[in-house]
Amino acid sequence: MESMVSIARNSAERILGGAAFLFLEDVSPEETPDMAVWTALGMKLSYEGPVRGELRLWLEEGLAHTLAVNMLGLEDGETIPLARELDAAKEILNMVVGNFITEAFGSEDVYHLGIPEVLDRSEIEESLATPKHFWVDIEGKPALFSLHQEKEFP
Amino acid sequence: MGYTVLLVDDSETIRGAMERTFRMAKLPMDEVIHAANGAEALEILKTRWVDIVLADINMPVMNGVDLVRNMKSNSEWREIPVAIVSTEGSHKRMDELGHAGIAGYLRKPCRPEEIRDLLHQVLGDWKTGE
Numbered sequence: 001m002e003s004m005v006s007i008a009r010n011s012a013e014r015i016l017g018g019a020a021f022l023f024l025e026d027v028s029p030e031e032t033p034d035m036a037v038w039t040a041l042g043m044k045l046s047y048e049g050p051v052r053g054e055l056r057l058w059l060e061e062g063l064a065h066t067l068a069v070n071m072l073g074l075e076d077g078e079t080i081p082l083a084r085e086l087d088a089a090k091e092i093l094n095m096v097v098g099n100f101i102t103e104a105f106g107s108e109d110v111y112h113l114g115i116p117e118v119l120d121r122s123e124i125e126e127s128l129a130t131p132k133h134f135w136v137d138i139e140g141k142p143a144l145f146s147l148h149q150e151k152e153f154p
Numbered sequence: 155m156g157y158t159v160l161l162v163d164d165s166e167t168i169r170g171a172m173e174r175t176f177r178m179a180k181l182p183m184d185e186v187i188h189a190a191n192g193a194e195a196l197e198i199l200k201t202r203w204v205d206i207v208l209a210d211i212n213m214p215v216m217n218g219v220d221l222v223r224n225m226k227s228n229s230e231w232r233e234i235p236v237a238i239v240s241t242e243g244s245h246k247r248m249d250e251l252g253h254a255g256i257a258g259y260l261r262k263p264c265r266p267e268e269i270r271d272l273l274h275q276v277l278g279d280w281k282t283g284e
Contacts, residue, residue: 015263018263018265019171019262019263068167071167071170071171071174072167072170072171072174073174084166084167087165087166087167088167090165091165091167091168094165094212094241095241095262095263097241098240098241098242098243098261098262099241099243101243102243102244107243107244107245108244108245108246109244109246110242110244110246110247111242111244113212113241113242115214
């Protein structure tokens with residue numbers, strides 16, 4: 001049985017490729033950033049159906065800009081309002097969660113998605129504390145995903 | 155002559171990305187009108203004719219399901235095709251929207267050819283912009 005983390009990683013790969021033309025690479029434990037100095041933008045999105053939970057996403061500084069540039073087909077280096085970058089990152093999370101739900105729980109039940117919320121930097125400890133987290137490399141920059149569910153799955 | 159499309163999504167990025175997809179698919183567009191939720195879309199429809207509405211489901215103020223219900227219960231808007239473009243993949247949700255009268259359903263992120271096929275299927279008599 002495929003693990004929830006593996007399903008979430010595949011959803012992230014599918015969505016980032018399809019929506020932003022970006023490819024993921026795995027990050028080995030030795031390559032994860034130093035938390036003391038890592039600057040990241042974090043957000044979460046909850047889902048509720050037969051299973052309730054949330055997916056959190058932490059993007060290294062600059063990655064939200066890359067997402068917006070790629071999703072909108074803009075020139076690299078083009079100035080984009082911060083709100084637009086944040087909106088792009090939230091929409092990526094929204095699509096990843098939508099894809100993850102279908103892949104993980106099937107398409108019979110209706111799941112209600114929440115509104116993406118920005119996380120405080122201090123909340124990264126919770127993401128790192130759950131064993132259901134994974135790092136990926138996007139365009140040479142690390143991103144962290146963590147899955148928080150009320151029911152235990154493999 | 156191209157089409158007038160009303161894009162309804164609370165994300166400005168998604169609306170921009172959809173416009174980019176129209177260009178990539180070489181779709182002949184006269185105008186793409188933006189609305190951030192169902193309520194804004196209904197306000198626009200009071201004064202504008204559009205060929206098709208492409209709407210998200212999960213939006214603040216008025217979601218896509220209520221937008222479809224409002225349009226289908228209004229004699230002036232009933233015939234305007236509405237297609238849903240959403241992250242949701244539930245069959246139950248698609249059935250519910252199908253019964254409400256939507257013309258199509260695409261999952262985000264959608265590819266240019268999916269958008270082109272949907273518009274071709276719904277609006278018919280297609281002319282590419284090439």
